[in-house]
Structures are given as C-alpha cells and as structure tokens.
Amino acid sequence: MPAPITTASTAGGQQPTVGGYRSALTLLASLFFMWGFITVINGTLLPHLRSVFELTYFQASLIESVWFIAYFFASIPSAKFIERFGYQTSMVTGLLIMAAGAAGMTLAASLPSYGVTLVMLFVIASGITLLQVAANPYVAVIGAPETASSRLNLVQAMNSAGTMLAPLFGAYLILGRSKGGTAETGTVLSQAERLADAQSVILPYALVAVVLVVLAVVIARFPLPAIGLATNRVAKDERKKHSLFKHRNLMFGMGAIFIYLIAEIGVGNLFVNFVSRPDIGNMTTEQAGRYLTLLWGGMMIGRFAGSAIMQRVAAETVLAVFSVLAFLVMIITVFTTGEVAxxxxxxVGLFHSIMFPTIFTLGIKGLGPLTEEGSGLLIMSIAGGALVFVQGWLADEYGLQQSFLLTAICELYILFYALWGSKTTNALPDQRPV
Structure with a gap:
C-alpha cells in the first residue's frame, strides 16, 4: 500500500496515516465492486429483454449503446462537478444517481416499458460515470506514481469481483425466475408469459437501489483524505499554461479505452447467446448466464495477478503481452466450435483483465495539473461501448460467431498502444495529494 504523504490532509484537517489510506482504498474498492456489479447485470438483462420485447440482436445491442452514450455526455460535466465540489461529494452524488436509476428500473418493469428501461439505464450509467471520473484518478494519484498501475489494478480486481457475482445474481433472480430464461433456445413465449417475465426485474433492482443508498451514507460519513484542496487555485492557474493535446499517451489512450470497451462489452453482451447455441454449449440461457461468471472471474484473477506482476515488470510490457494473448483466444473462438470455442x-476475460486500469494509468501519466481533465476525457472514451451495436449488426448480417472478429481487431490496437502510443510526451511533474 502507498506510504502517507506528509502534505496531504483529510476533510477534517488531520494528517492521514498509512492505515487511513488503507481504509480509504478499502472503502473505495466497494465502489468499484458496485459499478462492476451493476454494469454486468446487463449481460443477463439483455437476453431477458430480448425475450420480453422480442428484440433482434441489433435492437438488444442498442440498450447497451444507450448505457455507454451516458459516458460521452456525463464525463466532462462530472470532471467540472469534481473540481467544484470535491471527490467525496462527487462519489456520494454518483451513488445516489445510480440508486435513483435502479429504483426507476422497477417502474420500467411494472409497466413494462422498453422506453423507460432505456432512460433508467442512462441514469444509472450517468451515476457510474461520475464515480469513474472521481475514483479512478483518486486511486491513481494517492500513492507513488510508479505503482499507480499496480494500485489501480488491485482495486479494479474488486470491480471484477462485482462482475463475477453479477451473472449469478442475474441468472438466479432474473433469468431463473422467468419463462424465457428457463425455456429451451427457440421457444416462443405468449404475450402473458412475456409480461410475467418483465416483473422478474423488480426485485433485483430494488435490492440494488437499497444497497447503493446505504453505501452513499457510509461514504458521506467517512473521512476520506482530500486531494488538492490547498492548492486548487494554483492548479487552475497552472492548467492554463498547458495543452492536453500535446500528450501522446493521453490522446492515443482515449482511442485505446474507446476500442477496448467495444471488445469487452461485445463479449459480455453476446456471451450468453453464443454459449447457449446448440453447436457451442447447447444449454439454456440461464445455464449460460452461470458460465458468464467464469468470464468475469478470469478478469478478477488477472487483475490480482497483474497488480503483482507490475511491481516488477513495466505496465506497458504487461499490456502488450495480454493483448497478444487476447487476440489469439478470439481467433480460436471464431474458427472452432463446441467446448473449445x-x-x-x-x-479472454483473463487477458482483458488488466487492460482498462493499465491504459488509464498510462494515459494520465505525466499530465500533472491536467490530470482531472485528462481523466474526464479517458472516462468519456468509455462511450466506445456504445458502438457495441456494430457487433450486433455483424451478428445479424454475418453470424454471431463471425462477429467476434471485430473483438480480435480491437486487441491489435491495444497492442499498438502498449508498444508505441503509451509513450509519454511533454510530461509534467506528477501531482500528489495536498
């Protein structure tokens, strides 16, 4: 864990201890867990909604696109909100926005309404965006710059723990309690059965809303170490002297996150439909939802391992190796069948594991007083997940299995970023908590 920085201060004006930073990072890990959990519920929600509303792959992918469009619109306002109100208030606000959206999902299920579902998913994603813009740079700068990637991979492992458990939660409380989730592939549901299935979303999202409100209260009352309060005015003046566009690692990092999200979300969204196919896993969507846990579990294991590896090996080297391995397994997925595919x-979950946190820390490296704005741009790039509809279109036009060639191509850009795009230019002094 990072050593205490003597110039840091908590909201109450006390100097934080090593244990204080440790406690803060432990609490922040719960935020990473919750937004990973909620994001991956979509992996089971999408096949469920596809059944309820009789959607094509393209229409189902648009649900995820709305989710990630929120990152595009909410990221820069989130960065401005953090500058004005601070990290802690921003995290609490983000949790409450997410809780409001989760509560709204119960309304959407009660109607049921496809339109209201889209709106509420946008609200939840906007709250997650605020959390992402606040929590990722907070974890990255709270300790030594040279271990930022290792530290962020460690707390992102809790994000993966959330993504690992969410499919079980969704498979049991959504797919397992619905006719569409337990029926054989290709079963046609009656109108009454589809309406009954829609109600299965109410309980899980009500539970999520309650947990988010409780977590918001805990965060609000916790003395998180403050960052940058003493020199906020100086930082603002300093920012005017520099340009984000002169930092190659940030500019190409935005592209890397944008493209990586197309790969990650495409795999997560289409996993259940792919694995349940007769020529692949030959199982129900409920059973396939349980295997999705293994995909996200691999991401958790990879992040813990990546955090340890990056204590000794350069982050960009680890990123390059993982991108090559991700490319290879996607090629195997496309050109084989059955259990091998x-x-x-x-x-691929194992090899995707370290990509986001590593790209993020490489992207903000050397930004100095521009770190907050750079973080906002990187989080905005998560909007790349909105282009998952392209893979949905490819699945409709050329076949579900062939659509994963898009994922393989995405891995090649990550390799390019690791080998060249991540190199810093015009680096500024790293900012530390003050």
Missing part, C-alpha cells in the same frame, strides 16, 4: 471465449 466456449472456453476460449471465457479465457
């Missing part, structure tokens, strides 16, 4: 798709 299924397990190769599951394996």
């Amino acid at each position: 299924m397990w190769s798709l599951i394996a």
Whole structure:
C-alpha cells in the first residue's frame, strides 16, 4: 500500500496515516465492486429483454449503446462537478444517481416499458460515470506514481469481483425466475408469459437501489483524505499554461479505452447467446448466464495477478503481452466450435483483465495539473461501448460467431498502444495529494 504523504490532509484537517489510506482504498474498492456489479447485470438483462420485447440482436445491442452514450455526455460535466465540489461529494452524488436509476428500473418493469428501461439505464450509467471520473484518478494519484498501475489494478480486481457475482445474481433472480430464461433456445413465449417475465426485474433492482443508498451514507460519513484542496487555485492557474493535446499517451489512450470497451462489452453482451447455441454449449440461457461468471472471474484473477506482476515488470510490457494473448483466444473462438470455442471465449476475460486500469494509468501519466481533465476525457472514451451495436449488426448480417472478429481487431490496437502510443510526451511533474 502507498506510504502517507506528509502534505496531504483529510476533510477534517488531520494528517492521514498509512492505515487511513488503507481504509480509504478499502472503502473505495466497494465502489468499484458496485459499478462492476451493476454494469454486468446487463449481460443477463439483455437476453431477458430480448425475450420480453422480442428484440433482434441489433435492437438488444442498442440498450447497451444507450448505457455507454451516458459516458460521452456525463464525463466532462462530472470532471467540472469534481473540481467544484470535491471527490467525496462527487462519489456520494454518483451513488445516489445510480440508486435513483435502479429504483426507476422497477417502474420500467411494472409497466413494462422498453422506453423507460432505456432512460433508467442512462441514469444509472450517468451515476457510474461520475464515480469513474472521481475514483479512478483518486486511486491513481494517492500513492507513488510508479505503482499507480499496480494500485489501480488491485482495486479494479474488486470491480471484477462485482462482475463475477453479477451473472449469478442475474441468472438466479432474473433469468431463473422467468419463462424465457428457463425455456429451451427457440421457444416462443405468449404475450402473458412475456409480461410475467418483465416483473422478474423488480426485485433485483430494488435490492440494488437499497444497497447503493446505504453505501452513499457510509461514504458521506467517512473521512476520506482530500486531494488538492490547498492548492486548487494554483492548479487552475497552472492548467492554463498547458495543452492536453500535446500528450501522446493521453490522446492515443482515449482511442485505446474507446476500442477496448467495444471488445469487452461485445463479449459480455453476446456471451450468453453464443454459449447457449446448440453447436457451442447447447444449454439454456440461464445455464449460460452461470458460465458468464467464469468470464468475469478470469478478469478478477488477472487483475490480482497483474497488480503483482507490475511491481516488477513495466505496465506497458504487461499490456502488450495480454493483448497478444487476447487476440489469439478470439481467433480460436471464431474458427472452432463446441467446448473449445466456449472456453476460449471465457479465457479472454483473463487477458482483458488488466487492460482498462493499465491504459488509464498510462494515459494520465505525466499530465500533472491536467490530470482531472485528462481523466474526464479517458472516462468519456468509455462511450466506445456504445458502438457495441456494430457487433450486433455483424451478428445479424454475418453470424454471431463471425462477429467476434471485430473483438480480435480491437486487441491489435491495444497492442499498438502498449508498444508505441503509451509513450509519454511533454510530461509534467506528477501531482500528489495536498
């Protein structure tokens, strides 16, 4: 864990201890867990909604696109909100926005309404965006710059723990309690059965809303170490002297996150439909939802391992190796069938694991007083997940299995970023908590 920085101060004006930073990072890990959990519920929600509303792959992918469009619109306002109100208030606000959206999902299920579902998913994603813009740079700068990637991978492992448990939660409380989730592939549901299935979303999202409100109260009352309060005016003046566009690692990092999200979300969204196919796993969507846990579990294991590896090996080297391995398993997924194709798709979770946190820390490296704005741009790039509809279109036009070639191409850009795009230019002094 990072050593205390003597110039840091908590909201109450006390100097934080090593244990204080440790406690803060432990609490922040719960935020990473919750937004990972909620994001991946979509992996089981999408096949469920596809059944309820009789959607094509393209229409189902648009649901995820709305989710990630929120990152595009909410990221810069989130960065401005953090500058004005601070990290802690921003985290609490983000949690409450998410809780409001989760509560709204119960309304959407009661109607049921496809339109209201889209609106509420946008609200939840906007709250997550505020959390992402606040929590990622907070974790990255709270300790030594040279271990930022290792530290962020460690707390992102809790994000993966959330993504690992969410499919079980969704498979049991959404797919397992619905006719569409337990029926054989290709079963046609009656109107009454589809309406009954829609109600299965109410309980899980009500539970999520309650947990988010409780977490918001805990965060609000916790003495998180403050960052940058003493020199906020100086930082603002300093920012005017520099340009974000002169930092190659940030500019190409935005592209790397944008493209990586197309790969990650495409795999997560289409996993259940792919694995349940007769020529792949030959199982129900409920059973396939349980295998999705292994995909996200691989991401958790990979992040813990990546955090340890990056204590000794340069982050960009680890990123390059993982991108090559991700490319190889996606090629296997496309050109094989049966259990080989299924397990190769599951394996990509392990190799995707370190990509987001590593790209993020490489992207903000050397930004100095521009770190907050750079963070906002990187989080905005998560909007790349909105282009998952492209893979949905490819699945409709050329076949679900062939659509994963898009994922393989995405891995090649990550390799380019690791080898060249991540190199810093015009680096500024790293900012530390003050």
